[in-house]
Each structure stands twice: as C-alpha cells, then as structure tokens.
Amino acid sequence: MKIAQGVHLHLLKNRKFKTNHITFRFSGKLEEKTVARRVLVAQMLAAANAVYPTVQKFRERLADLYGADLSTKVSTKGLVHIVDIDLVFIKDSYSLTKTSVLEEMLNFLGAVLFAPLVSVAQYQSKIFDVEKKNMLHYLEADDEDSFSRSFLALKKLFFNQPDLKLSPYGYPDLFNSETAFTAYQEFQKMIKEDLLDIFIVGEFDDYRMLQLITKFPLENRQKDLQFSYRQVYKSITQEKIERRPVEQSVLQLGYHIPIQYDDPNYFSLLVLEGMIGGFDHSKLFTAVREKAGLAYTIGCQLDIYTGLLNVYTGIDKNNRNQVLKIINKQFADLKIGSFSSSLIQQTKLMLTESVKLSEDDTNAIIERTYNQHYLNINKQAEYWISKFESVSKEDIVNAASQIRLQAVYFLEGGQ
Structure with missing residues (x-):
C-alpha cells in the first residue's frame, strides 16, 4: 500500500x-x-x-x-x-x-x-x-x-x-x-x-x-537502488595468508556465482548449496569433519545478491592443503554428477522444512514481503516447495558447472 x-x-x-x-x-x-x-x-x-x-x-x-x-x-x-x-x-x-x-x-x-x-x-x-x-x-x-x-x-x-x-x-x-x-x-x-x-x-x-x-510526515522520494551486483569472473584466483596468535586457523573460500534470484537455475543453486555445505548431512561436513576429522566446524553461505558462495572452516594450520584438496574434490563431484539421489532428497526435505518453519518466523515473513515488493521474488511457501521438488540431478550439475573459485583467504593461527 x-x-x-x-x-x-x-x-x-x-x-x-x-x-x-x-x-x-x-x-x-x-x-x-x-x-x-x-x-x-x-x-x-x-x-x-x-x-x-x-x-x-x-x-x-x-x-x-x-x-x-x-x-x-x-x-x-x-x-x-x-x-x-x-x-x-x-x-x-x-x-x-x-x-x-x-x-x-x-x-x-x-x-x-x-x-x-x-x-x-x-x-x-x-x-x-x-x-x-x-x-x-x-x-x-x-x-x-x-x-x-x-x-x-x-x-x-x-x-x-x-x-x-x-x-x-x-x-x-x-x-x-x-x-x-x-x-x-x-x-x-x-x-x-x-x-x-x-x-x-x-x-x-x-x-x-x-x-x-498517514499522520506521519512522510514525503515523496525517488531512489534507484541496486539490489543485485555481478562482477566479471577473473581467471586469476586471489590468495592471501595472515598470521595471528590464535589457536584455531580459519580457511575462507570465495566462489564466483553468475546465477541470480531471477535466473532459471536459482532453485537448483539453493539445493546445491544445501548439498555442499548448508546442512549437517552435506558433502563438506561429511567428508572434511566426519570422515577425515580435519575440521572443528565447516559450512557455507550463499549471498545471492552479490554472487558470492562462501565456504568457511576452522582447522589446524598444518591441515590447510589437505582440507583444500578435499573441498575441491566435493565441488568436482558435483560438476560430474557424482552424488546420490538420497543426498538430493534429504536436502530437499531439509529445505522444505526450513520454508515451513519460516511461516512461523516474523522476520522471515517481513523479508519475503520485502523481496517480493522490490525484487519480484514469490513469497508463497507452496511455490518455493514445488520449485525445490522440481529440481533434477541434471539441474544441479548444470548449476555446479557455473561455480568457480575466485578467492582464498587463510587466517593462520599459532604463536
């Protein structure tokens, strides 16, 4: 209104x-x-x-x-x-x-x-x-x-x-x-x-x-805002190491994502994010923490508005190269379709539950309304659930093929 x-x-x-x-x-x-x-x-x-x-x-x-x-x-x-x-x-x-x-x-x-x-x-x-x-x-x-x-x-x-x-x-x-x-x-x-x-x-x-x-003295205004930012992928990966006197080292990876919220691959990307690091059953959590025992914590977060997929993990400084190798392997597996249908289904189930829970979250309701108003993103839970269900293995492979490592930062702990 x-x-x-x-x-x-x-x-x-x-x-x-x-x-x-x-x-x-x-x-x-x-x-x-x-x-x-x-x-x-x-x-x-x-x-x-x-x-x-x-x-x-x-x-x-x-x-x-x-x-x-x-x-x-x-x-x-x-x-x-x-x-x-x-x-x-x-x-x-x-x-x-x-x-x-x-x-x-x-x-x-x-x-x-x-x-x-x-x-x-x-x-x-x-x-x-x-x-x-x-x-x-x-x-x-x-x-x-x-x-x-x-x-x-x-x-x-x-x-x-x-x-x-x-x-x-x-x-x-x-x-x-x-x-x-x-x-x-x-x-x-x-x-x-x-x-x-x-x-x-x-x-x-x-x-x-x-x-x-309407009693509030609010006047007309006109402002053009840029909700979505995409930069060109650079073939050279940016890397930096910083040393600090802390016990736990932190490895941060930044992946370039060309997919936006109005892209046909948007929901495929959300399923992919859940599969790679969004939940406790994800490939990164299973491979790096549970099987290899190399991470104190590991996960990922997607900023769809800027095209950044961030993978973060707390590790021992001596395990950096090994952890990076395992993470690269998980992304490579996604790109060639080396993952099970059960991983897809479990991820879809978790995403569906998240959408349902958001119906009882005031802040989530406000965010969905705001996004629909300015970004034309459908806010109906039923729509999101149906979109997740329609994502195929081929869709996930297609989305994964567009993900490229752009930046690596390592906070090396130790005295």
Whole structure:
C-alpha cells in the first residue's frame, strides 16, 4: 500500500503470534562515506529522543507498555544498505487496560522518528558520544572473532566494487571521523530520501493502521537502488595468508556465482548449496569433519545478491592443503554428477522444512514481503516447495558447472 512515492505500508495479518510486530525499514545506497553515519543513526534511534530524553526514560516507557522491545539492526542486499527499527509488543487482546498497545507503540515510533534528541542542529552530544564509543567497542570485539575477521578479509579479496568490501557496520576508522552533526544530517537525509517500508505483523484493524501511519510526515522520494551486483569472473584466483596468535586457523573460500534470484537455475543453486555445505548431512561436513576429522566446524553461505558462495572452516594450520584438496574434490563431484539421489532428497526435505518453519518466523515473513515488493521474488511457501521438488540431478550439475573459485583467504593461527 503506497503512502507516498517511495513509502509503502505492508499490513500482514497473522493470528499465530502472541505478539504484534512493527518494522520500520530505511533502504539507501551502500557507500563507504555514509555507512558509519547510518549505523550511528541506528544506535541513536534506539537510545533516546526529545519525548524520552534519557536512555532510562526511553526504556521505562517501553517497560510501561508491558515490556515492549525496541531494537535496531543494519544489513545489506547487494549495494543496498538497510537500517531497521523493530518493535515487538503484546497484542491488544492481552492488555489489562482499554488502551491500545499497538496505537501506543505507533505513537512511540513517531517520537523515535520525528522527535530526535537534538541541540543546535545535531544530536545531543553526551548520548551520541556514548553510542559512538559503544559501537567502536563492538567493532573491536568483532575484529577479535576469527571468523568475522577472516570473512571480511575474504570479501576484500573477492569483490572489485569497493563498497562491497565493507561490513554492514563499516570499520573503526570511518567512525572516528563522524560527529553528532554529521550523523544527524545523515538521519535527516534518510528520513527524506531513503525508500521507506513499514511492516505491521499480527492482529489489527487495517483502516485504523492506515489512519495512524498517514499522520506521519512522510514525503515523496525517488531512489534507484541496486539490489543485485555481478562482477566479471577473473581467471586469476586471489590468495592471501595472515598470521595471528590464535589457536584455531580459519580457511575462507570465495566462489564466483553468475546465477541470480531471477535466473532459471536459482532453485537448483539453493539445493546445491544445501548439498555442499548448508546442512549437517552435506558433502563438506561429511567428508572434511566426519570422515577425515580435519575440521572443528565447516559450512557455507550463499549471498545471492552479490554472487558470492562462501565456504568457511576452522582447522589446524598444518591441515590447510589437505582440507583444500578435499573441498575441491566435493565441488568436482558435483560438476560430474557424482552424488546420490538420497543426498538430493534429504536436502530437499531439509529445505522444505526450513520454508515451513519460516511461516512461523516474523522476520522471515517481513523479508519475503520485502523481496517480493522490490525484487519480484514469490513469497508463497507452496511455490518455493514445488520449485525445490522440481529440481533434477541434471539441474544441479548444470548449476555446479557455473561455480568457480575466485578467492582464498587463510587466517593462520599459532604463536
């Protein structure tokens, strides 16, 4: 439902949940020069505003609303940077008063968005400085995590596009140059220029929700965003080794995937991902961890929006070459069709169960709705299940033939 140009309200009726859920989503361009500012905006939105000017008053108001929860998060899809405000609260039918908790939460959201805590055209510096410091501590802790650090290093090797080398949170140096002024100016730009999506999930009156949302001063905006990025495959594999004083070594592999979400091979690729490393019965888990006993952990993740299939594994540094050889063998097997029909069927069963479980996940419902709106990806569970069922062995071999190793990063542990 269009509220204004570039502003959409998604009313998702659902009686399954004991809570109602509101997500207010900003979608803007992923850029190195603005990513830290947008993250700081997310921090400030969940801290205080002019109506509730301290963190304590902000949290006390949420507690008064039967322990409602407000949180923010950032993510990316292709070259799109997303900032979410998430509110979870009890349904009106569970309230002990005649006051509508849902309407109170929308009023609270209005204060968060349209009554920011400012002084002289910038965020209130005392709270801003605390939130900036908290964010820097988070980034420092994330850098100490071997898997997070090594995955970011792999992205830097894999991608040609500089902005895709970033984490959704940026990196510490970007935050050091940001101030209460630059962050507040970015928020003003977001509220006026970002694509905005408001998701309400649960039990409510459609007309009343429309009445309340249209009171928000949201203006028309026009923004072209790039949800899908594909780079040309490079014949030279990028490789890097970094040594750190940690016990466990991490091997990260980046595979180039030309298949996109609107490609006929999309569902074949999803089945392939499950077969190679998406589940505990997968080829990588079975061959590297169970049979060879060479991995503490192993798996893969597919980013369909950027064409990156990432295989990650925690190993002993002395086993790197042996592990890499076994991983290469598993991909080679897929390309020649050397895998059983039982592996295909078990993977399809797991994918089907995942789709069914997502029907009971509010966040999954919101993501499917968002993807359908902007990317024209069908959100119906029955459609996905039927597509998985129709994938043949030949389809999987065809998808596997398009996968090529592009980058190898090794975080070598040891003193």
